[in-house]
Amino acid sequence: MRSDWLLVIGLEVHCELKTTTKLFCGCPNMFGDEPNTNVCPNCLGLPGSLPVLNQRAVELAMAIGTALHCDIRASTFHRKNYFYPDQAKDYQISQYDEPLNVDGYLDLPDGFRVGIERAHMEEDTGKTTHAGASGRIHGADYSLVDYNRSGVPLVEIVSEPDMRTPDQARAYVTELRAILVASGASDGKMEEGSMRVDANVSVRRSVDDPFGTRCEIKNLNSVRSLGRAIEYEAERQIALIESGERVVQQTRHWDESAGRTQALRSKEDAYDYRYFLEPDLVPLVPDAEWIRAVADTLGMMPAERRSRLVSLLDDAGGATEAQLLQVATVVDLGLDDLVVEAVAAGVGTGLALARTANEAATDAEAARHLDPKSYVALLTLEMQGSLSATQAKAVLAELFARGGGDPATIARDKGFEAMSEDSLAETVADAIAAHPDEWSRFCGGDDKLAGFFTGLVMKATRGQANGKAVAAELRRLRG
Amino acid sequence: MTAPRPALETAAMVRAGELSAVDVLEHHLAVIEAGEEAVHAFNLVTADQARAQARAVDATVAAGGDPGPLAGVPVALKDNLCTRGIPTTCSSRILEGWEPPYDATVVTRLAAAGAVAIGKTNMDEFAMGSSTETSAFGTTRNPHDTDRVPGGSSGGSAAAVAAGFAPLALGSDTGGSIRQPAALCGVVGMKPTYGTVSRYGLVAFASSLDQIGPFAGSVADAALLFDAIGGHDPLDSTSLNRPTPRVLTVLDDGVDGMTVGILTELLDGAAPDVAARVHQAAEALAAAGARVEEVSVPEVTLGLSAYYLIAPGEASSNLARYDGVRYGLRVDAEDTVAMNTATRSQGFGAEVKRRIMLGTYVLSAGYMDAYYNQALRVRTRIIEGFDTAYSRCDVLLGPTTPTTAFAIGAKVDDPLTMYLSDVCTIPSNLAGHPAISVPYGPGEDGLPVGVQLLGPALSEGTLFQVAAVVEGAAPPLAAPRVTTGGPA
Amino acid sequence: MPEPAHLTREDVAHVAALARLHLTEEELDLFTGQLAQVLDHAADVASLDLAGVVPTAHAMAVTNVLRPDEPIVCLDRDEVLAQAPSVEDHRFRVPRILGEAP
């Protein structure tokens, strides 16, 4: 973006809560089932049906509030009235002027603090499929509605307009997602729509200027499109102002393939939702004891997890830039407990972190389900020199494939029996005998040739020799 | 002609094996057959399902079991109570033919108590009305004079009990929709404390005001039915999770030492013959040992206005779901907005449209605080006014309606005048309090007059206690002309 | 509290559109008159000074009504769809939708 303009960004994030049942009825909260099978009178909006609030959903919403340092307060539910076929009752039950969580904050990994205005509960809509050539709403001949998602619990997290760059917005969503996952409240899958982001964007020339007129961008399906959409929208608004026009407060749709935002509606035709207190529900008034009980069940948050790994690196002599990136990756993927356990069992911090960030991370899902004991045992074998790095990686892949097992057994099955010292010495001696010139140069001080001989041994043993052991043997023979 | 057999007696005899539930049912089906054409109390008589239920009751008795306190007693259900697989229309075209896939909690409880559901009664469309004239399926007629309205909105239920079609009926009361038709039809009708009877499966009109309650030919029968349907229901968040007063056991306890306040504001607009009956009832209570005094609760005069802001507001939202997508009527159109609009425009009658528009207006951005929120503040004031009165009185007494039954067609084109017929009953709904209407002889025109007893929250026991005394002193009322009934 | 402005024909037309109701010209005139009459009657409420009075939305003061996060048996899909005006592919079919949800 042009350097003489400043950006102001606020984000609204909807996340589906990981409950067993929906917010106001006992239908399963399940993604991907046969259409209209997870429905009851309530979530179909049948006449005479009534909502009853899911306790677990409340507690997950409180967990989010706790993780975002919010005040958790007495709250109420309102009806937001609008007609739409995916809205079974033609109103949405949502917390309006008295939300459960208010006034919190989220610290980005670089320390930048983003204020959280509120995090409130509401129900999701059903899902509409548009029939016709385009598969989109425009140009469709008709649409089909599935109410399986109707009434799924959502928490909407509204940030203050505190972010100033697309990078901060991306970092915010990444960090928020990690917090939601760590708190157990949501699986944070943007691709499946269980986490949805809307961005409010405005521009101004100076920090002393008031905020400009903002536009709300919808349909941001990934962290990448969030950044692109903000950049596009900022440029669009700047171009408007510079050409003497003004920005109109609008809701805009991000078109990922076209790489641009398009106006959906402007504030002039703002819908009159006729909010009023939901008479079928009673106030939600969490007391201090309940709030504390929920906080006590909350696991470690990502920021704390990162500093835990950094302090392990500090104990081992300090962290490099590359290792700080590894820390972020490992925590992001929820694999940091593996590193901590390995280090506690005596594995070097650098090795534990590198294997986890580079290898375990390639299949984080499998890694999260792996028995940490197997993982620690594998790293111990590698550290002790019983397995080469190549062998260790192969065993790890096998552990993932089998969903667990004993690394030593797998290594044996693969023929990775650590070579006996005798047979190693024999192979090294063969290599020296075959290359007398190189050997004399090595003996003369050309240390680079250690690599040459190690390579030969590795080739001869098909990678099963331990590199460190080969080097030690070469040094011993040189005397 | 002998008087119809009380439900209490019927249930006792069925439980004892002295009377067959099937015979009781067939008797009532015959009464319906004879009188329904003149009265039109029902949208649907569920004879087959009722026969199956009655046979099951008899089988239970034959097997030595106890079918429950309502064994073999036919009960008519207002057509806004969901009945699985049985059409539930709210007397609206928009729901015509809709068969709910579930039962209302009260329907389940009635079945569990051994009752026999005999049919779905006519009503004002979506319970919006005071005469049953807004029904899309024709007007119910008052069994005492078929040129007169039965009241509403539960006019079908009131008329069914008055005509002997069923000893008991359920209605719903949002602004007087049980008590007002009970008064006009000469039967007992009661609105419980908000939260005492589950609303699960009651098609909503105004959720914060709606309550289901009993109609019966006597105070004791109303008590029997109330005891069977009340109690906590986890499916209704507003259902009170505390012991519900049992009322059947207190009916003989009398009023000695109680203080009864004549609520002067309710008498202000009452016709002289109706007011005279209220004073006679007060004298009877005094004679039975109660202290009677006049009490003023000025706030109740604001009730009508507050009600006609709050109830339509909630209704406009509750009735949004009739959009032609999932159930009920659909009028086809090019796009979904046009389809919604065509469906609702054809499916709803004029009174429902009027209230939806009024409610949409009072909830809309510019008027919310001046109208809707202001009405909720008035509600607070009315509760405070009642609290003051109940610090001195056990119950309050007044007319249920300003006049006896009016002629069919007299008010139907003048909404505000029609609304005024609920002026005496609305305050209890706004306060969430219980109230009961008890017949107290005829008015000057020979038609039934109802007196109303009002009490604070959860005072059902006291109300029934006093109601029993009022009933015992009431002047006789001529039997309805269409009645052909008598004990089975 | 300032008394709200008198209800106009345009107000009624706007409200009818919000409520997805189509009114004929005659209905519009009729309803405007009738609704204005009701709102005029409500002026006694609208004009009261009730500053500081807490609104009562629920007559009975109940809080924290919750249910356990346990699944129920859902409705039978065929029974549900049998009530629908139009069904395709086990979904509720609706005519073209012209815009996104507001």
Ligand SMILES: [Zn+2]
């Ligand atoms: Zn459901």
